[in-house]
Amino acid sequence: MSAKFFALLTVIGANKLAKATALGTTLKITQMAVGDGGGTLPMPSEEQTKLVNEKRRAGINTLFIDSKNSNQIVAEQVIPENEGGYWIREIGLFDDEGSLIAVGNCPETYKPQLQEGSGRTQTIRMILTVSHTESVELKVDPSVILATRESVDNAIEIASKSILDTVEKEYATKDEVKKKFDNSNIVHEKGVSKEKVISQKGVTELFQPKGNYQPVVIMSLLRHLI
Structure with missing residues (x-):
């Protein structure tokens, strides 16, 4: 049985990643977009240059290599509770030149608005498998980034260890x-x-x-x- 939900590199994304790997540079991922697929679940295509029906595009919160699989890159975006009013069925990753690098679909979920009587913060995650993870770089605007609880916990753990190490040494x-x-x-x-x-x-x-x-x-x- 073939997978119903998946993500893939577009032709543009694959070419840019191959070029970055060959030249020793990085492909700068800057934004994630979500869309409603025009009312139905879309099937991602390598030929895509845009989402079927984009509803929101904003900076990525974090991009990291999966600790359990070194060939997987995980991209996350947090949509705040004061935004919404649409269904989410498709996801896209864009680079600093506005090119669609990767596209995927997901189980449909409704993102409500506060005015509708229900609001929630929602984290959107895309997982990509690539051969050269070191050629992908996250570029963000820190003034518009929201942190997930997991990323905050990880940052606190790292900072605490650093402080303890310093105290022990000095x-x-x-x-x-x-x-x-x-x-x-x-x-x-x-x-x-x-x-x-x-x-x-x-x-x-x-x-x-x-x-x-x-x-x-x-x-x-x-x-x-x-």
């Missing part, structure tokens, strides 16, 4: 601070009070360069030592 631990300083030389009793305060000698010692130790971090850790 900042002193509490035990390291204990080894670096002698408490008896850093604090003294204030008059008859048993309260401990940082001595002048301690302050001077703290702000002397100590390899990669950071004075601000050491001061913070010192509060727990005294």
Whole structure:
């Protein structure tokens, strides 16, 4: 049984990708369009230069290589809840010159408008299999991009790991601070009070360069030592 829903490179897209691969350049994918197919489910054709009945075209949110298949490129676009009022049956990818690079169809879905009493944010995804994924590049306008929950979660995970790696490499631990300083030389009793305060000698010692130790971090850790 042949597939009912699929995406493919157009003749223009295949030629541009082959040229980019041969010259060592990249094919810049910039936009995704959706359409209603003129009321019926269209069959994608390599000869297409446009969608059957385009309803919306806007910048792509993200384009990435599938982590489970290195020959698959995944393109995503988020349609905000305040746009809609049409059916979605066809999808197209366009480059920075406005050429239709890839076209596909999808199970029909209605994108409502808020004025109709129901609104939702909808993510449209197209998956393409190509032989040279390194020849495809995403070009976006960051001022009009909406993030999917998945892309935000991935960005947070990457940023968190980077911060932890930096902290581990650059900042002193509490035990390291204990080894670096002698408490008896850093604090003294204030008059008859048993309260401990940082001595002048301690302050001077703290702000002397100590390899990669950071004075601000050491001061913070010192509060727990005294």
